[in-house]
Amino acid sequence: MDTKFDFGEPESQNTVYIRRVATSTLPEEIREQVPDLDSMYAVHDAEGEQLALVRDRSMAFVLARQNELSPVSVH
Template sequence: MNHKFEMNDAEDRLVYVKPVAVSDLPEEVQDQAGDLQTLFAVHDEEGQQLALVADRALAFELARQHDMHPVTVH
């Protein structure tokens, strides 16, 4: 069961997940965050933010549902 796999396809769908302090976000977003201190941002390889969600697990699930490969930013 050998199948060729194009690595370029996977790399094109790479997204980065990083924690973001709610206090660093615009006031409008802070108001919507409620009691949360940290949100998680999903970014493409060029750094454009694609999503902002409540927790890391949700960020990874969202990326996978859109056929993206999420990795954590250190």
């Protein structure tokens, strides 16, 4: 049972995190473009850099998958 197993490269390179963002916390130029929204969804990489900002949660997941990334919801 002490057989070593090569798990390969970690998948975390392809993982992105989806989180809800209150529009009131966004820069003024973005708030002006979406006056009817209370929140948006941000897509972040493993280092926390914001990659995208979209209108709804499902779009964030679709965007991630279209770019061969594995989305994970963050609360």
